Amino acid sequence: MKKLISSVALLIIALPFVTVQASTPAEDTEAFRSYFKKAVPDVKFEDFQNGVYALDADSREQWIEIEEFPPYELAIDKGTELWEKPFKNGKSFASCFGEDISGTRAKYPYHDEAQDTIVTLEGDINKCLTDNGEKPYKWKKGNIAAVSAYIAYEGRGKKVDVHPKTDKAKAWYDKGKKFFYAKRGQLNLACADCHVYNFNRKVRSELLSPALGHPTHFPVFRTKWGEMGTLHRRYGGCNKNIRAKPFKAQSDEYKALEYFQAVMSNGLELNGPGARK
Amino acid sequence: MRKTFRVLSIAVSALALTGVLGIAPTAIADDKSALEKGKKLAFGIKKGNCLACHMMSDGDQPGNIGPPLIAMKARFPDKAVLKAQISDARAKNPNTIMPPFGTHGILTEKEIDLITDFVHSL
Numbered sequence: 001m002k003k004l005i006s007s008v009a010l011l012i013i014a015l016p017f018v019t020v021q022a023s024t025p026a027e028d029t030e031a032f033r034s035y036f037k038k039a040v041p042d043v044k045f046e047d048f049q050n051g052v053y054a055l056d057a058d059s060r061e062q063w064i065e066i067e068e069f070p071p072y073e074l075a076i077d078k079g080t081e082l083w084e085k086p087f088k089n090g091k092s093f094a095s096c097f098g099e100d101i102s103g104t105r106a107k108y109p110y111h112d113e114a115q116d117t118i119v120t121l122e123g124d125i126n127k128c129l130t131d132n133g134e135k136p137y138k139w140k141k142g143n144i145a146a147v148s149a150y151i152a153y154e155g156r157g158k159k160v161d162v163h164p165k166t167d168k169a170k171a172w173y174d175k176g177k178k179f180f181y182a183k184r185g186q187l188n189l190a191c192a193d194c195h196v197y198n199f200n201r202k203v204r205s206e207l208l209s210p211a212l213g214h215p216t217h218f219p220v221f222r223t224k225w226g227e228m229g230t231l232h233r234r235y236g237g238c239n240k241n242i243r244a245k246p247f248k249a250q251s252d253e254y255k256a257l258e259y260f261q262a263v264m265s266n267g268l269e270l271n272g273p274g275a276r277k
Numbered sequence: 278m279r280k281t282f283r284v285l286s287i288a289v290s291a292l293a294l295t296g297v298l299g300i301a302p303t304a305i306a307d308d309k310s311a312l313e314k315g316k317k318l319a320f321g322i323k324k325g326n327c328l329a330c331h332m333m334s335d336g337d338q339p340g341n342i343g344p345p346l347i348a349m350k351a352r353f354p355d356k357a358v359l360k361a362q363i364s365d366a367r368a369k370n371p372n373t374i375m376p377p378f379g380t381h382g383i384l385t386e387k388e389i390d391l392i393t394d395f396v397h398s399l
Binding site for chain 2: 186188189194197198201205206
């Protein structure tokens with residue numbers, strides 16, 4: 001009971017932070033960018049898509065070496081294979097996404113006005129499967145990450161370009177924004193605590209990445225996982241670390257969070273799949 | 278820069294102090310093992326995990342989100358104030374990133390006492 005009261009009290013403290021400023025997504029993006037620019041003036045805007053490697057020369061060198069034999073290459077191969085393999089009805093992924101997928105990655109995430117939901121790339125991969133009478137993939141790794149990696153790879157070089165235009169879209173954006181700044185879990189930490197206010201500092205030996213650019217390079221091969229994972233898998237990991245119950249991959253919470261993070265990262269290059277420690 | 282220097286010089290004098298006091302014959306075995314317990318709790322990843330954010334004592338690979346915990350007696354002459362900071366840092370700074378160890382039940386009262394004694398000795 002005492003715990004409950006304190007977490008309610010804490011919400012009240014945390015909320016004004018988010019809701020008091022009635023700002024548009026475009027204004028938020030601008031403020032977000034200038035915060036990071038001011039904090040690390042030497043880091044070029046285009047470099048923020050590289051996470052911690054934009055900040056630390058030593059780990060950047062290791063990372064560039066890793067990129068010479070990219071650990072995500074197998075996933076791209078697997079994704080290509082799945083892309084080309086016909087479904088039982090004879091169709092394939094191209095029947096949903098089209099033959100030319102160079103612009104596909106950059107369409108996501110987007111707000112679907114009719115369904116009033118956020119559509120993610122992974123969501124549409126599984127929708128394509130079920131629409132064609134196939135079994136959907138599991139959400140966080142394996143085949144879904146492979147197909148997502150293939151589409152990301154084919155769509156490299158396009159820029160993040162996500163703009164909530166309608167009131168409904170804006171509501172999803174606000175939900176993601178609130179999530180991002182709200183303290184949660186037994187450790188009482190917000191995403192922003194680590195990836196905004198304390199980015200470029202260390203938790204134990206781990207340098208904290210800037211939230212600017214977070215979604216550009218997913219799915220990612222993470223050495224610690226020894227395999228690929230989606231953005232929502234990473235969200236779940238960060239929620240567990242603060243001893244909060246993680247939400248399900250592709251839950252409304254994480255879709256809203258992805259939408260918000262994409263808006264914050266507008267203008268950065270999509271450079272997935274990526275490799276991270 | 279000047280600030281780092283000051284922190285450093287505090288660290289050095291703190292080291293010098295413990296160098297002298299550490300071998301004081303009055304150190305009782307019991308106190309020592311209590312301090313050891315506090316240290317273990319403070320360092321343990323499942324418990325205080327203070328090293329995630331603070332440089333302290335001989336702890337391995339500390340983070341640098343919070344200030345180094347050194348010369349604590351000078352900065353916290355009153356142990357109760359130190360304990361309050363560990364129990365719930367929000368009392369002093371509502372937006373703190375430091376977890377409310379007591380209020381959120383991360384550590385028990387007894388564990389916080391042991392950690393407080395250990396940190397106070399730094």
